[in-house]
Amino acid sequence: MKIKKSKVNLWSSTTLSLLILYTIFLIIPLIMLLSESFIDRDTGQFTLDNFQRFFGKKYYYSTLFNSFKVTVLVTAIAVALGTTLAYFFARFEIKGAKTLRILVILSSMSAPFVGAYSWILLLGRNGVVTKFFEGLFGIQMPDIYGFKGILLVLSLQLYPLIFLYVSGAFSNVDNSLLEASENLGCTGVKRFFKVIVPLIFPTVLAGALLVFMRCFSDFGTPMLIGEGYRTFPVTIYDAYMSELGGNNGFAASIAIIAIIVTLVIFLIQKHIANKNAFTMNSINKIRPVKIEGIQNSLIHIYAYLLIALSIAPQVYVIYTSFRNVNGTVFTSGYSLNSYVIAFSKMGNAIRNTLIIPLISLTFVLIFAVFIAYLVVRKRSKITAVIDTVSMVPYIVPGIVVGIALSNTFSRPPMVLTGSMTIMVIALIIRRLPYTIRSSVATLQQIPMSIEEASLSLGASNVKTFWKITIPMMSAGIISGAILSWITMISELASAILLYTGKTRTLTIEVYTQVLRGNYGVAAALASILAVLTTLSLVLFNKVNKGRDLSM
Amino acid sequence: MSVAIDINHALKKYGKNVIIPDLNLKIEDGEFFTLLGPSGCGKTTLLRMIAGFNSIEGGEFYFDDNIINELDPSKRNIGMVFQNYAIFPHLTVRANVEFGLNNRDFNKKEIGPMADKFLKLMQIFEYRDRMPENLSGGQQQRVALARALVITPDVLLMDEPLSNLDAKLRLEMRQAIRDIQKEVGITTVYVTHDQEEAMAISDRIAVMELGEIQQIGTPQAIYHRPVNEFVASFIGRTNFITADCDKDEVDVLGHKVRVKDLDYKGKVKVSIRPEEFMLTDDTNTIKAIIKDTIFLGLNTHFFMELPNKQIVEIIKESMIDSKIETGKTVYLTINVDKVNVYTEDGTNNLVIAHEN
Known part of the structure; x- marks a missing residue:
């Protein structure tokens, strides 16, 4: 009887602590944000002033439309590019497919604004390509700034997510389905739209939601390349920065609007997804076939060109990091000067980039494992609440997380602003939903009977958890951890509002150096970041031996 | 030491849904006893109540004279073989077999030889250092059986252990299970929906339907003198x-x-x-x-x-x-x-x- 009691205590105390932590670091900040936006701080009265101000001025509300326009278009383009590329990779033999696949993943792993910065270097007013064409043909190149630039950068940045998702889905499509449709007289393009698209539709939908969320809440890209074209996150940031120290009501209310938008999109997606849900299990996987002639060439051109375009920004940034530079002007000759400056000035940024994500990752893993276990194995009303609450950050844009946290923890009883702790908390909140999902998926695949076998062999509940459950989850946990790690080191949106000189990270530093016009240092730092990302990915592939990458 | 199992007025419900209304059963010490019935008849539910994985809403379950209703599954000293074998995929064959021994107060020196004995008995000694994923279904089944028996349990519980094997292997394993049960002499409760398997392997069979036992008897009695129309049509044709x-x-x-x-x-x-x-x-x-x-x-x-x-x-x-x-x-x-x-x-x- 004694054993039973302590077992109940372990899980119920875990549940309780999780609830308390979520309340303090997620629920309360969001409620504070809500109250800031609706309550006048001076009079304490309920007010809609902030919202009237937003919807009253075209300068503000047009940003909402701008964001929508960009996001919807980017999502559509990303789906089109990612799905076709994944289809080609699954169906046809493409030379160097393995390397290409890694390049696709790499290109999606950097912070989007690095892409923006690099495209400015290439296609901007003083860009190399622009100058080249002007000098050679006297042609005026089209302007890269504004809407077009954001579209280009984010589409190339985000289609790899769709590619990865859909590639995973293709590995679940049984080849006999394709053969059956051929047997019934449906081939080629008709088969693609009648059979293949419906089969991968749920996956495309899930990927599209992720792209939508990322794109809608992306802050760095429009900030750098948007110029006059203002998007929603930029407005939030500006509102918050201009009101710092005073009343944050306006910024808070824009943040609330952002959450409402993402929530609505999330619910619509969920509704459509539930209607179209089915499971697939493939015995005969689709094997890539070799094709000949013009079709083969076209497919190769498409794949190589697309991937070259998406990896180009990073390659160019790394290239410029070795060039001599004076402010924003690259001069002739090559040296390691940028790196020398980078390392001498940014030592603590590099350290922070390792330490902050590492600490966050540790907590994320611990929380994710416990929450997954509670949600899957100890199902109850309370754990269902935790399950739902844990998904909230998924729909809250990073910049809103930043505002909510700095808002709540800039005053007693708990002052955390400026500390490393608040950066860590922001990363945990941002990353936890993804890691929980992958842990839940891993745990659901482990048959309950294996744990029961352990119990029947005399191992206690706790011992079974540590000796059986955790080791069996470990493969899934580790691969999830590395992916989280990669996204953590390139986090900008929440960090930009929370950092101080002591807690700046590489990503923030790249961003501020670009803004300040120190292109050399920025390129060097971005290259260091790229190397870190690449190494992490190599590690991921080692650990994950050929399994699919899921975010 | 093997035990007799005595179940009085067992009651199982999920919410308001009654699965087993009132079940009485006595299983003799050393007996090979089979719960037989169509899917959804409550046979696996009853087995899992004995194992401790399902709660008991009413009635008493005894191992000899000891009531086990509230006893933690890990304290019941049960060997269990699962339908999907439930081999620990991250442990070698030997580590799987030794897992239960490590949870008991055995001298480290004794554990090895004890595991060896059952590895040899189940003819998997040569695979002892392999990982489970490199074993066939039949071999995994043998590991599951060795792992369950090595702890010298009071009762051996088997939940449709042969249903994932192909027809030929099923006959072979059926005989192997029967032989080892006789050799070890352990009280065994076996769940299956396959009446031929039940008749081949059991000392006595309980035919279940809708959470109730329709008939308990030797395979001969159940085949030749079914007590009602359900048993007559379920057993044989x-x-x-x-x-x-x-x-x-x-x-x-x-x-x-x-x-x-x-x-x-x-x-x-x-x-x-x-x-x-x-x-x-x-x-x-x-x-x-x-x-x-x-x-x-x-x-x-x-x-x-x-x-x-x-x-x-x-x-x-x-x-x-x-x-x-x-x-x-x-x-x-x-x-x-x-x-x-x-x-x-x-x-x-x-x-x-x-x-x-």
Whole structure:
């Protein structure tokens, strides 16, 4: 009887602590944000002033439309590019497919604004390509700034997510389905739209939601390349920065609007997804076939060109990091000067980039494992609440997380602003939903009977958890951890509002150096970041031996 | 030490949904006992109540004289074999077998030899350092069995352990399980929906339906004298023909036969298994037209239409030159020693009622 009691205590105390932590670091900040936006701080009265101000001025509300326009278009383009590329990779033999696949993943792993910065270097007013064409043909190149630039950068940045998702889905499509449709007289393009698209539709939908969320809440890209074209996150940031120290009501209310938008999109997606849900299990996987002639060439051109375009920004940034530079002007000759400056000035940024994500990752893993276990194995009303609450950050844009946290923890009883702790908390909140999902998926695949076998062999509940459950989850946990790690080191949106000189990270530093016009240092730092990302990915592939990458 | 299991008034419900209303069962020490029934009859639920993985809503479960209702699964000293084997995928074969021993107060030096003994007994000693993913289904099953037995449990529980194996391996493992159970002499509760498997392996069988035990008995008793219509149709194959009964005389479609130990008046259902029909030249019997024949090697199955248009199945040993062809008319008589006669609602076997 004694054993039973302590077992109940372990899980119920875990549940309780999780609830308390979520309340303090997620629920309360969001409620504070809500109250800031609706309550006048001076009079304490309920007010809609902030919202009237937003919807009253075209300068503000047009940003909402701008964001929508960009996001919807980017999502559509990303789906089109990612799905076709994944289809080609699954169906046809493409030379160097393995390397290409890694390049696709790499290109999606950097912070989007690095892409923006690099495209400015290439296609901007003083860009190399622009100058080249002007000098050679006297042609005026089209302007890269504004809407077009954001579209280009984010589409190339985000289609790899769709590619990865859909590639995973293709590995679940049984080849006999394709053969059956051929047997019934449906081939080629008709088969693609009648059979293949419906089969991968749920996956495309899930990927599209992720792209939508990322794109809608992306802050760095429009900030750098948007110029006059203002998007929603930029407005939030500006509102918050201009009101710092005073009343944050306006910024808070824009943040609330952002959450409402993402929530609505999330619910619509969920509704459509539930209607179209089915499971697939493939015995005969689709094997890539070799094709000949013009079709083969076209497919190769498409794949190589697309991937070259998406990896180009990073390659160019790394290239410029070795060039001599004076402010924003690259001069002739090559040296390691940028790196020398980078390392001498940014030592603590590099350290922070390792330490902050590492600490966050540790907590994320611990929380994710416990929450997954509670949600899957100890199902109850309370754990269902935790399950739902844990998904909230998924729909809250990073910049809103930043505002909510700095808002709540800039005053007693708990002052955390400026500390490393608040950066860590922001990363945990941002990353936890993804890691929980992958842990839940891993745990659901482990048959309950294996744990029961352990119990029947005399191992206690706790011992079974540590000796059986955790080791069996470990493969899934580790691969999830590395992916989280990669996204953590390139986090900008929440960090930009929370950092101080002591807690700046590489990503923030790249961003501020670009803004300040120190292109050399920025390129060097971005290259260091790229190397870190690449190494992490190599590690991921080692650990994950050929399994699919899921975010 | 092996134990007897005594279950009194077991009750299982999920919310308001009653799975097992009131079940009583006594399993002898060292017995090979099988819970047999269609899926959803509550057999696995009952097994998991014994194992401790399902809560017990009412009644008492005893191992010998000890009540185990509230005992933690890890303290029940049970060896369990799961349908999917539940081999720990991250541990070697040896580590799987030693897992249970490590949870008990054994001297580290004893553990190795104990595991070796069962690895050899189950003929998997040569695979001891492999990871489970490199084993076949049958080998994994042997690991599961070795792992369950090495802890010298009080009871061995098996939940459809053979259902994931192919037909040939199933027969082989069935014999292996039977042999090792006899050798170790451990009380075993075995769950299956396969009646042939149950009959081949068990000392006694409990046939379950809708959370209730319909009949408990030896395989012979259950096959030859099913207590009701459900058991008669679930175990083996049979034909039910409605007939009139007067004392011990049953009028089966005009063919009057006397059944020993029968004394009843009114409508009855006669259960005649396919092998209990006999061909005869006597035309004062049951007339039948052959509709279809299926040749299965040793036996041939015939589907015949009786005068009341009912189709019955009849089994005969195959002959080298069969004269019985489709469309032919034959005459049938009944092996009265073997048939069972039920009340019209099928709940009572009138033959057994008088035997007792």
